Amino acid sequence: MLEGLLSKEECAHCRLCCSFDSYGLWDTPVITPGMKEKVLRAKPGQRFVSRGDTLLLRMEREEQEDLYYCPLLDRSRGCIMGDGKPFDCRIWPFRVMNFLGRRVITLSPLCPAVAEKPVEQIRKKCGEIAPAVFKEAREHPEYVRAYEEGFPIFAADTEEE
Numbered sequence: 001m002l003e004g005l006l007s008k009e010e011c012a013h014c015r016l017c018c019s020f021d022s023y024g025l026w027d028t029p030v031i032t033p034g035m036k037e038k039v040l041r042a043k044p045g046q047r048f049v050s051r052g053d054t055l056l057l058r059m060e061r062e063e064q065e066d067l068y069y070c071p072l073l074d075r076s077r078g079c080i081m082g083d084g085k086p087f088d089c090r091i092w093p094f095r096v097m098n099f100l101g102r103r104v105i106t107l108s109p110l111c112p113a114v115a116e117k118p119v120e121q122i123r124k125k126c127g128e129i130a131p132a133v134f135k136e137a138r139e140h141p142e143y144v145r146a147y148e149e150g151f152p153i154f155a156a157d158t159e160e161e
């Protein structure tokens with residue numbers, strides 16, 4: 001989805017978005033029931049944890065480190081979900097958040113590759129994907145996270161929540 005902003009090579013070299021510390025576990029991908037079936041086809045036996053009405057992937061902490069790798073990450077080949085990744089991973093480092101009752105697209109400050117890009121390039125890509133991203137977020141309110149301080153806003157939905 002982010003062709004033209006992030007290359008596959010940049011993401012393959014980094015994969016920071018597939019690992020989390022205990023403070024970042026809120027940002028692990030939301031798994032819908034349809035996505036759960038796809039995950040179980042790709043990785044039979046994968047376990048999930050409930051978060052409100054939806055699910056997250058159960059992650060195991062690395063020994064002696066405050067670090068959790070996504071269980072769908074193959075450390076040599078990358079994400080085993082290929083093009084069928086969860087919504088959050090398809091739009092990373094963008095995020096959909098609720099800011100004062102309105103859906104907005106924000107940018108995670110954690111992505112080192114995007115941090116190097118000109119802001120105009122980021123704004124252009126956000127404008128291109130915003131209609132599809134907001135459409136999917138309207139259909140799946142569980143994708144919309146509470147606003148986090150430090151996430152700059154790049155677009156606002158014209159429809160209220």
Ligand code: SF4
Nearest residue numbers: 018070072073079089
């Ligand atoms: S589902 Fe794939 S892209 Fe998303 S965090 Fe896990 S390994 Fe990374």
